[in-house]
Structures are given as C-alpha cells and as structure tokens.
Amino acid sequence: MGTYDFFIYPIYLYPIMFSSSKTNKKKSKKSLFKRIMAWLHLWLGLASGIIVVIVSLTGCIYVFESEIKDFIEDWRFVKPQEQAFLLPSQLVTIADKEMKDKKATSVTFGAKDEAAIVGYFVEKKEGGEKAEAKRGQQKASIGSKEITKNEKLKSDVKSQANEKGKGKKGRGGRRSGTFISVYMNPYTGEILNVKSFSRGESPDFFRWILNGHRALWLPYDIGRPIVGIAVLIFVVLIISGIVLWWPTKWIKSIIDKSFKIKWDASFKRVNYDLHNVLGFYSCIFLFFIAVTGLVWSFGWWSKSLYWVTSGGKPLVENRESPKSDTTNVKEFKITTADQVLLNIKKENPQASGIMISIPGKPSDPIGAFVYKQKNTFYNMDRYSFDQQTLKEISIKTPFSGKYMEANIPDKIRRMNYDIHVGSVLGLTGKFIAFFASLISASLPITGFIIWWGKKFGKKKSTAKPKPVQKIIPTVKKIEEKELVM
Numbered sequence: 001m002g003t004y005d006f007f008i009y010p011i012y013l014y015p016i017m018f019s020s021s022k023t024n025k026k027k028s029k030k031s032l033f034k035r036i037m038a039w040l041h042l043w044l045g046l047a048s049g050i051i052v053v054i055v056s057l058t059g060c061i062y063v064f065e066s067e068i069k070d071f072i073e074d075w076r077f078v079k080p081q082e083q084a085f086l087l088p089s090q091l092v093t094i095a096d097k098e099m100k101d102k103k104a105t106s107v108t109f110g111a112k113d114e115a116a117i118v119g120y121f122v123e124k125k126e127g128g129e130k131a132e133a134k135r136g137q138q139k140a141s142i143g144s145k146e147i148t149k150n151e152k153l154k155s156d157v158k159s160q161a162n163e164k165g166k167g168k169k170g171r172g173g174r175r176s177g178t179f180i181s182v183y184m185n186p187y188t189g190e191i192l193n194v195k196s197f198s199r200g201e202s203p204d205f206f207r208w209i210l211n212g213h214r215a216l217w218l219p220y221d222i223g224r225p226i227v228g229i230a231v232l233i234f235v236v237l238i239i240s241g242i243v244l245w246w247p248t249k250w251i252k253s254i255i256d257k258s259f260k261i262k263w264d265a266s267f268k269r270v271n272y273d274l275h276n277v278l279g280f281y282s283c284i285f286l287f288f289i290a291v292t293g294l295v296w297s298f299g300w301w302s303k304s305l306y307w308v309t310s311g312g313k314p315l316v317e318n319r320e321s322p323k324s325d326t327t328n329v330k331e332f333k334i335t336t337a338d339q340v341l342l343n344i345k346k347e348n349p350q351a352s353g354i355m356i357s358i359p360g361k362p363s364d365p366i367g368a369f370v371y372k373q374k375n376t377f378y379n380m381d382r383y384s385f386d387q388q389t390l391k392e393i394s395i396k397t398p399f400s401g402k403y404m405e406a407n408i409p410d411k412i413r414r415m416n417y418d419i420h421v422g423s424v425l426g427l428t429g430k431f432i433a434f435f436a437s438l439i440s441a442s443l444p445i446t447g448f449i450i451w452w453g454k455k456f457g458k459k460k461s462t463a464k465p466k467p468v469q470k471i472i473p474t475v476k477k478i479e480e481k482e483l484v485m
Contacts, residue, residue, distance in 0.1 A: 034243065041240040042451060044233050049444030051216065051230035056441035058213035059289075063421050063434045065206045066375050075193035078185050080112035085186040088341055088356050089334040091118055094189045095182045102180070106367075107337070108355040109186060111374070116186035122178045124198075214296075228297025234440075235290050238283050245280050268453055275446035278439045285436035292420040306398075310409035315398070322365045322384035322393040322400075329362045332387055337366060340385055344368050348381070359387045366390075372403075376423050378415040379403040 030038070070076060088107040095104060095118035106119040180196040197204050208217075215223025247254045258280070261273040294301045306315040337356050344354055352374045357367035365384040372379045381402045384393040394401065398410040406414065418424035422433030 037240040037243045041237060041244060044240075045237055045444060045447050046451065048230040048233040048237075049448060051227065052234055052444050053441050054216060055213055055227055055230065056437045058209045060434055060437035060441065061209050062206060062213055063430050063437070065209075067430075069206070073193075075183050076115050077113050078115055078187065078192075081187050083187055085109055085116065086189055087335075087338040088358075089338050091116055091184055091186070091189060092334055092337075092358070095184065095191070098182065098191055098194070099180070103360070104358055105360065106355055106357045107341075108353065109341075110353045114186075114353075115183040115192055118182040118184060120180040120182070122180065124177050224297060228294060231290050231293055231297065232301075235287065235294075238287050238290070241279050242283060245276055271446050271449050275443060275450060279443055282436045282439040285432055286440050288419055289433060289436065289440075292416045295416050306409055306413060309412045310407075313409065316396050322367075322395045323363045324359065324365050324386045324388060324393070326362050328388065330388060332359055332362070334358065336387060336390065339390060340366050340368055343390075344370060344383070362387075365393055376418060376426070378411070378418045378424060380414075 091107055092104045096102070099120060102120050102122060104118050105121050106117075108117040108119065110116070178196055178198045180194065182194050183192040184190065185192060195204075197207050211217050214220070214227060216227060217223070218226070245258060247258050257273075257276075259277060261277050262269055265273075291305065295305060296302075303315050307313065337358055341354060341356050344356075345351075348354070348370050351370050351372060353371035355367075355369040355371075357369075359366060364387065366387050368383040368385065370381040370383075371377070372381070382400055384395065384400070385391065386393055398406070398413040403411065403414060415424055418429075420433075422429035422431070425432065
C-alpha cells in the first residue's frame with residue numbers, strides 16, 4: 001500500500017486491513033500467580049491422578065459398609081423379645097466353648113433386634129517365640145462390633161499411635177493378628193455366625209476395599225505413605241483448582257460458565273464443565289474428607305490439626321494406657337464385667353449399644369464404650385474401670401471420658417472419623433460423602449482428557465486467511481469508477 005493509499009480508502013475498511021495485526025497483539029495474559037497455580041494443578045494432578053481415583057472409588061464404596069452389611073448379613077439381627085439380654089459372663093462362657101483355647105477380649109450389645117458379639121484377638125506368633133500379646137483395652141475394642149462395622153475404634157487407636165510416635169513396634173501386633181467375631185443371639189446365647197479376618201489377607205469384600213483405600217493393596221508400611229502423599233497433593237489441587245476456577249469478572253456469561261454445565265455442547269466443552277463445575281461444587285466437602293483422612297497418614301499432620309483447632313495448644317501425648325491396681329491382685333472373674341454392664345446401663349438407658357472389654361492380664365482395666373447413636377461414633381463415651389475395685393480410672397487423651405465433658409478441640413478430634421465418612425450429618429452426610437468421592441474419582445479423568453486434548457488433539461486448520469490485498473483492489477476499482485462518474 002502506497003503512502004497516500006491510506007487516505008483514499010473508506011473508513012469502514014480500516015478494521016479489515018488491520019484486524020490481523022490487532023489480533024496478534026491482544027493476547028490474554030494471566031497473572032504470574034495464576035500461571036504457577038495452573039502449572040502445579042496440571043503436573044501434580046497428572047502425578048497423583050491414578051492414586052486419587054483408587055482412593056476415591058474405594059472410599060465411595062466403603063461409606064455405606066454398615067448399611068450394606070445390615071442388608072446382606074442376616075445373622076447380624078435377631079427377633080426382638082421382651083426379656084433381658086444374657087449377661088457378658090453367660091455369652092462368653094458359651095462362646096469360649098466354641099472357640100476352645102481362645103479367650104474373649106470383648107462383648108458388644110446393640111439394639112433389641114441386633115445380635116450380640118463376642119470378640120477375640122489372636123496374636124500371630126513368629127517362630128513360636130513371640131511373647132504373650134497385649135490384650136488390654138485397645139485390642140479388646142478392636143476385636144468387637146466396631147471392627148465388623150467400620151473399625152472406628154481401630155482408627156482412633158491408630159491415630160493415637162501416630163501421635164505417640166510408636167512406629168512399627170506399636171503397630172505390629174494388630175497387623176499380624178486375627179480378629180474373630182462370634183455373633184450370638186443375646187436372648188438365648190445361640191451362635192449365629194463366626195467371622196474372622198486379618199489385616200493382610202481376608203476374603204471379606206469390605207476388608208479388601210479398605211486395604212485398597214488405605215494402602216493401595218500394598219504392604220501398609222509402603223502403601224500408607226504413598227496414599228498420604230497423594231492425598232496431601234490432592235489438598236493442593238483443591239486450592240489451586242479454586243484459584244483457576246475463580247471468575248475473572250462476575251458477569252452473567254462468565255458466571256454461567258463457572259456454575260453451569262452446558263449439556264448440549266460438544267464433548268470437549270461438556271468434559272471441561274464436568275471438571276470445572278463439579279470440582280467447584282464438591283471442593284468444600286472433598287477438602288474436609290482429605291484433611292481428616294491425613295490424620296491417619298502422618299503424625300505431624302495430626303498434631304498440627306489439633307494445634308490449629310485448639311488455638312495453639314499441643315496435643316496431649318499420654319503413652320500409658322489406663323491400668324488396674326496390681327498391689328492386691330486376685331483372679332479376675334468374668335462376672336465383674338456383668339456388674340460394669342449393669343452400672344453403665346443404668347446411667348445410659350437410651351444407648352444404642354454398649355461394649356465391654358475383658359482384661360487379659362492383671363494390670364488391664366475393664367473398658368466400657370457407650371454408643372449414643374447407631375453408626376455414629378464421635379459422641380461415644382469411654383470409661384476404664386479397675387478390674388478389682390471397679391473404681392473408674394481417668395486418663396487424659398482426646399478419646400477418653402464422656403463426649404459432653406470434653407473440650408472443643410477434643411470433640412473435634414473425636415469427630416474426625418465421622419467427618420471423614422460423612423456420618424457426622426447422619427445418612428444425609430453419608431450421601432454427600434458418597435457423591436463427593438464419586439466426583440473426586442472423576443476429576444483426574446476429566447482433567448487428563450482436557451490435557452490430552454490440548455496436547456495431542458487435532459490441531460486447528462493452518463490455512464492462511466485470504467489476504468487483505470485481494471479485497472482492496474476490488475474496492476479500489478469501485479472507488480475509481482465513482483471518481484470517473
């Protein structure tokens with residue numbers, strides 16, 4: 001175009017002539033912070049994606065373990081009667097005959113239509129030289145009803161072990177043993193079923209699911225840290241995802257893209273919306289699920305979370321379990337457990353369940369666990385009694401004593417499991433946890449599809465647009481004709 005050509009073209013042609021150069025200059029520029037977040041979101045997501053899918057899907061299934069087992073395992077229920085339950089001593093006597101040389105560690109009573117459970121824990125001996133297993137209050141609780149339902153107490157014991165830094169020594173006993181639950185009719189003492197499992201190998205479906213959720217079906221010492229790191233990364237992904245999701249302008253067109261899925265759009269757009277929109281709606285629930293899950297993965301996280309919720313107070317670490325007075329030891333009589341149960345029942349007539357642990361040695365106390373609501377465990381009351389005098393023994397941990405008497409950070413710590421599975425809000429909370437976990441499993445998949453499409457998808461057509469010169473001569477001829485006329 002000549003020097004003076006600029007002045008002879010109509011003004012409506014200027015956008016056509018200069019549109020190409022202006023488009024190249026007007027490239028959207030993200031802030032450095034958003035670019036860093038996008039980089040972290042991409043590569044951390046690709047690195048942890050498959051683990052997040054496995055942990056999310058197994059967690060999704062495990063949420064309704066109790067409800068599913070209640071439906072398919074009929075031996076867990078009996079026909080309710082007007083008469084009183086048999087006492088712990090009576091049930092243990094019957095169960096011990098069935099189990100022969102084994103000794104009961106706990107007895108659990110539920111509602112009037114639920115079977116009673118006599119629990120056993122059998123230590124796995126190594127080379128025939130392993131010492132007698134410690135079967136105190138903690139292991140007694142592990143061999144009882146809560147293990148067959150959702151292992152709540154085991155999770156608490158594990159949490160305490162992490163907080164105390166016990167390492168392999170503190171975990172080995174439970175991992176190398178077998179848990180046995182004898183389901184019995186609490187009115188007649190009839191044995192309805194005997195179920196056993198060990199941590200490593202078990203035919204139980206939900207045990208298999210839990211092993212995958214906690215350790216990817218690897219040895220726990222290997223799998224648990226891997227899962228923990230992946231979940232920690234997932235917390236970063238949630239935060240970076242919110243940063244990337246945040247609308248640049250709060251106008252209707254952008255808000256619709258952020259909050260709505262355009263189902264009638266192309267697959268690429270629908271997939272993007274599924275990742276972007278569903279990720280936003282589930283992020284707050286996934287954040288709490290991830291944060292509470294990390295309590296069982298890392299001791300430092302458990303301590304830090306308690307420090308935050310307590311306003312800067314450290315977690316009380318008590319390495320000692322409650323102990324009975326051994327200065328005047330007498331042979332333990334199982335009928336003592338009967339008296340503990342009767343006393344607890346008087347104080348808690350509305351309890352949905354009560355578990356009594358049976359001491360394995362003179363220094364072990366008799367433990368009592370009072371369930372306030374079915375399938376909810378944070379508001380459980382826990383007691384320890386001297387096996388000789390039945391005097392209550394108090395010990396300072398977040399999980400001891402009555403829930404209503406605990407301070408706020410201890411109450412929050414007790415809620416950890418119920419928050420993790422959603423049961424803190426009852427059945428509604430479980431459904432929320434279920435769908436949030438399902439979305440969590442989909443996010444790495446939809447995110448991978450987005451990345452793959454950008455990286456290896458069909459490239460846009462590289463055909464050059466028609467040059468402006470082809471349009472201008474035509475217009476120039478028109479201008480010349482107008483001048484001649």
